[in-house]
Amino acid sequence: MTDTPWHQKILGGFRRTSDKLGENLTGLFTKAALDKATLDEIEEALIASDLGPATASRVRERLADERYDKGLDEAEVREIVAQEVAKILAPVAKPLEIEAFPRPQVILVIGVNGSGKTTTIAKLAHYLQEQDYSVMLVAGDTFRAAAIGQLKVWADRIGVPIISGKEGGDAASLVFEGVKQGTATGIDVLIVDTAGRLQNKAGLMDELSKIRRVLGRLNPAAPHDVVLVLDATTGQNALNQIEVFRDTAGVTGLVMTKLDGTARGGVLVAAAEKYGLPVHAIGVGEGLDDLRPFDAVEVARAIAGAKK
Ligand SMILES: Nc1nc2c(ncn2[C@@H]2O[C@H](COP(=O)(O)OP(=O)(O)OP(=O)(O)O)[C@@H](O)[C@H]2O)c(=O)[nH]1
Numbered sequence: 001m002t003d004t005p006w007h008q009k010i011l012g013g014f015r016r017t018s019d020k021l022g023e024n025l026t027g028l029f030t031k032a033a034l035d036k037a038t039l040d041e042i043e044e045a046l047i048a049s050d051l052g053p054a055t056a057s058r059v060r061e062r063l064a065d066e067r068y069d070k071g072l073d074e075a076e077v078r079e080i081v082a083q084e085v086a087k088i089l090a091p092v093a094k095p096l097e098i099e100a101f102p103r104p105q106v107i108l109v110i111g112v113n114g115s116g117k118t119t120t121i122a123k124l125a126h127y128l129q130e131q132d133y134s135v136m137l138v139a140g141d142t143f144r145a146a147a148i149g150q151l152k153v154w155a156d157r158i159g160v161p162i163i164s165g166k167e168g169g170d171a172a173s174l175v176f177e178g179v180k181q182g183t184a185t186g187i188d189v190l191i192v193d194t195a196g197r198l199q200n201k202a203g204l205m206d207e208l209s210k211i212r213r214v215l216g217r218l219n220p221a222a223p224h225d226v227v228l229v230l231d232a233t234t235g236q237n238a239l240n241q242i243e244v245f246r247d248t249a250g251v252t253g254l255v256m257t258k259l260d261g262t263a264r265g266g267v268l269v270a271a272a273e274k275y276g277l278p279v280h281a282i283g284v285g286e287g288l289d290d291l292r293p294f295d296a297v298e299v300a301r302a303i304a305g306a307k308k
Pocket of ligand 1: 111112113114115116117118119120147150257258259260261282283284285286290
């Protein structure tokens, strides 16, 4: 693994998660030989670290197969956790593909208040710009003036055009305007902030279906992506959100943020294991460069705290 700034961020970001795993494993390696009671305790420690029951039981099986009746230390467990977590993360670690034709590719971004939605949009736009895609934003979260203002500040900072209206305005017409202008000016990616919130499922569905209807008139393939932003610090609650948003909003992929501020980074693994939705990127800080697609092996090793 190369020692890039991003690698350091990944390691730093998941440190609290891997420390917590260490705490949960503390004291389990006092016996000379691995027995069933210790296997049970290790499995419980992994579940308590938010890694999800399937991953925990896979690690248990491997330990039972390979180490039963033998000595075992924490580093060996961490190594096996890293390998099993990498297997779970590999199929979901999928960067957003920008391939829509005709352009622009329309990405709707949804998520509960405070999940990091606005910041994630800015970081994503910045990341796509770095890949030489042209980006335009739509301030479709018209419920709160602050959300519109915040997105405008970000748009200014990263130098991308933004379509915005007044608080309480019609999000669907802003999206319509965005696609029209984006098409006319040859924009590659249109990222749409939405007021897609959980608090009112009927309202969420109404809003999204109206946006879909309007978009469909301009381009039947749009929206190309419906990306749910999740705050990892909310742990199991983030898993419940996936379920509700998947069923109401047709989520096509996830971005998990705030993995740096939490010992609950294992929830990324639990989400991958339970829902198998693509995870386009992870957020490990508040800066513009703190959101990126990830490498399953690198993240698995950071979560497990595996050395070497
Ligand atoms: N540590 C850390 N903080 C983050 C990350 N992503 C976002 N944040 C912070 O989380 C807070 C909420 O982010 P916003 O982008 O405002 O969240 P939002 O979902 O748009 O929230 P509303 O504007 O209230 O709808 C801000 O202080 C961000 O700086 C991350 O990956 N790591």
